[in-house]
Amino acid sequence: MKTSSTPASSGTTPALSGRQKKRGKWTRTIALDAMVLPALILTIVFAYVPMVGIVIAFQDFKPWLGFSQSNWVGLDHFKYLFNTPENLQVVWNTLIIASMKLVGGLIAPLVFALLLNEVRLSAFKRSVQTLVYLPHFLSWVILGGILLDMLSMKGLINQALVAMFNIEPVFFLGDGNWFRVVVVLSDIWKEFGFGAIIFLASLAGINPALYEAAEVDGAGRWQQTWAITIPSLIPIMIVVGTLSLGNILNAGFDQIFNLYNGLVYDKGDIIDTFVYRIGLIDGQFGFSAAVGLFKSVVGFVLIVAAYRMAYKFANYRIF
Structure with missing residues (x-):
């Protein structure tokens, strides 16, 4: 076979x-x-x-x-950065302004989202949302020019203060302490509407049955906000707050560059504007590169730490 x-x-x-x-x-x-x-x-x-x-x-x-x-000069630029009080002041200015922006940029959108969520008239709600979103899409070149006119010694704000309270005009953009207040408040005003989007989205995802159960138990709107709304927003608040830590050394070059002047360098100069002025204007390329490298390394460490914290406390991860 x-x-x-x-x-x-x-x-x-x-x-x-x-x-x-x-x-x-x-x-x-x-x-x-x-x-x-x-x-x-x-x-x-x-x-x-x-x-x-x-x-x-x-x-x-x-x-x-x-x-x-x-x-080759080795670490001489870094030694000069950390041993000179004027240079360290720039780092402190950056941390102070960025920290104030971080806190205000978290609280203002949250409060606005909570208040807007209580509005029941849809047309009015959409109109308010549109109005507060608009400043986000305007550049600091435009807003800087507007603020310079409004906050000058003979600007609209000082004229109103003199007329209403009969006080001396305030040099908002020439006094370092007032300059910081102007920078922080104007940044919050520009961004809080856009920043509220994420909180409004989180509010829309809360189970309505929780509010119905609270009403049955006799809870008012204020009690519902404290017992249901705010606890439900805590995870997204942690995510937004921790991720913002990665930008703690980015205090807003565009904004400050368009608003500051030599009178407020001691309180308003930040790392980015300092690097621009020292590197491109004065031609100290090595020192400005060292300052920029220092900022980048610290920013990288903070970003990694922020993502680790967001994953640990809010179970948030990108990869």
Whole structure:
């Protein structure tokens, strides 16, 4: 009896090899990979390639000498940064202004969202939302010009103060303490409406049955807010607060650059404006690069810590 030289068919397809599986996976995702590729290239070109310039922070950099021939100074720029009171004041200014913005930028949107959530007239509610969102889309170049006119010694605000309270005009943008107040309040005014979106979305996700049960138990609107609304918002408050820590050294270059002047450098100068003035205006490229590198390293550490805290306390994660 002659036997067949080919194996009998078992009715099942042979298992794919590891190489075939990888090839199939690549084929399925090639379109998505092609869509990501331009963004990846731009990120590498504009975010990673310029990191070569970090070496400037350790050199007495001269543009006409380049990286290779500029004198190496090691950590001298960093020592000068931390041993000079004027330079440390810039760091403190940044921390103070950014911290005030962080707290105000968390409380104001939360309060606004809670108040707007109680409005039952839909048309009025939508109108208010639109009005408070608008400042977010205006640049600080425009708003800076408006504030400079309104807060000048003969501006609208001082005219109103003189007419109503018969007091001397206040030099809002020439006094360091008043300058900080103006910076923080104007930033909150510009951003609180847009920042309230996330809280309004969280409020919409609260189970209505909780409020119905509270009404049955005789709880009023204020009691419902304290017992249901605010506890339900605590996780998103933790997320917003912790993620904002990553930007604690970003006190708002655009805003302060358009508002400040030499009279308020001692209280209003922040790291970004300091780097701009020292590096691009005065030509101290090495020292300004060192200050920028210090800010970037601290910011990176804070961002990592913020994401860890958000995951630990609010179970929030991106990856």
